[in-house]
Ligand SMILES: [Fe+2]
């Protein structure tokens with residue numbers, strides 16, 4: 001029986017993007033733990049480099065890791081030169097990090113939170129699988145609590161009431177342009193935005209629209225509602241760091257609305273509004289103390305997906321933070337549930353969560369690991385085919 005892969009197989013495995021992404025996550029996790037253990041930059045660099053090649057064979061190299069560190073980086077397996085951790089200990093940290101990352105990668109099929117994973121690792125450390133100090137180092141990596149996020153959320157601007165009112169009006173087929181005009185007229189900034197859009201090349205009018213009512217009639221109430229909602233939220237995404245999040249949110253909103261129209265299972269206006277705020281938890285996380293956002297940026301820079309970086313640094317993700325924002329805004333619970341489960345739609349009965357998941361997928365977002373199980377689940381729940389999904393073309397940029 002053949003036990004070793006051939007060189008060709010080895011190269012194929014090593015070149016596989018999913019394996020490389022896994023290796024980056026393992027390196028990032030190991031380095032964060034190493035910082036908690038007080039290991040120096042040199043060891044951190046060695047850990048990251050060893051993590052990059054720890055799946056050089058189809059299975060974990062496991063016992064080969066100490067050798068790998070010894071041969072490549074000069075860390076002897078048993079000795080501890082100049083106070084550095086021996087190669088064997090570094091290898092053990094990589095093993096634990098690999099286990100943690102694999103556990104996280106299997107989450108589409110299981111329910112587990114960071115604390116539960118730490119408890120599992122503690123039990124395994126008691127059974128001698130991992131070093132207790134490494135597990136405790138990992139437990140200390142999250143630097144923010146949900147209470148801190150709640151404090152950040154409480155300082156967010158209030159929910160723009162005009163957006164909710166516009167959505168309710170757009171859902172009513174009897175709504176008149178005059179009613180829409182009244183909503184738009186309550187805020188000069190929103191009124192200016194509606195006029196600006198009505199006079200933009202998108203609507204190519206030969207005569208300029210000078211009144212809100214003309215603009216509403218020209219664009220139609222649903223489009224006016226979309227512009228109003230987008231204009232109401234956009235000021236929250238002004239900082240250059242989070243501006244890409246705004247383009248992503250408007251794109252997901254447009255796709256979610258198209259999916260809602262295609263399936264007829266949710267109100268298109270509600271899908272649009274929820275699409276706009278589906279990642280509002282990420283906005284909240286960007287407002288955490290700068291030491292955390294700097295760490296977050298570094299992890300993203302090392303190729304970690306936002307969902308993984310969030311779990312590692314906070315113990316929870318932007319979906320939980322988003323639910324807090326929705327509560328803070330006093331929005332209907334069904335919208336909060338959709339936001340909370342937009343990356344885990346299989347854990348909720350919310351049809352809107354399925355819509356958001358697929359809309360996020362169609363937008364090409366790489367916030368989380370792609371999951372065929374989730375994708376199929378959302379497709380089947382909504383009854384949409386892959387061809388139909390492809391037909392939902394990438395929407396034009398908005399505002
Ligand atoms: Fe998201």
Ligand SMILES: [Fe+2]
Pocket residue numbers: 248252278279360365367
């Ligand atoms: Fe997203």
